[in-house]
Amino acid sequence: MRGDSAFYNTEFMDYMHHEDIQYYIRAKSYEKIQNMIIEQLEENEIDYLNHTNQEPYYGEIEYSPQSLSTPCRYIFKVFPAQDRQLTMFPVIYCIITNDMKRSCKEICDFYEERGNSENFTKELKDDFNGNNTGHHDFEKNCFQFMISSLCYNIYHLFRLIVLEGKDRKIRMNTFRNKYQKIAVKVIRHARKIILSFSSAYRYKKTFLKYYQKLQN
Structure with missing residues (x-):
């Protein structure tokens, strides 16, 4: 289960843990957590200015809220803000999880x-009118x-099997406008x-190519 900071609730996380569900939740920006991360950087002599948003510094701290009865990990990544000269403090991105196996980078990437x-x-x-x-x-x-979910998954399969090139990335509404809502005389x-x-229809060759692939 992945959730933003609105799900940062110890009762909810206890429930997820007891139901044997792994959770990955964005930790709220509590000052205590941020201070612990900065202290760890200073103790390990990590200069976050040597890192970037694309290549941040990954780490974790040992901290568990008193109201949380189950073990967890606070995973974080640190990198400079975009405007380094005007910002004295790093950007701290922190996730709480009960996943004890994955590396810090794997957890951040997954989240x-x-x-x-x-x-x-x-x-x-x-x-697909799913709402x-x-x-x-x-x-x-x-x-x-x-x-709606079934239709959505069928269209994803259709994109992989039939569509080609840039069309593999188009959404269903775009596909409808390009290949369905067209003026055609059927004989x-x-x-x-x-x-x-x-x-005036400029996608004729592509349409026929996809049509032939469906027939085959």
């Missing part, structure tokens, strides 16, 4: 993939959401289907 997952959620809601909960019954809303003759495109 930061949450941004991509939020983009996927936005695509599911905007392009439509118009029914009064919970099970009906759940079933409708599952249909059926002698067991053949002929598509007569408008001369």
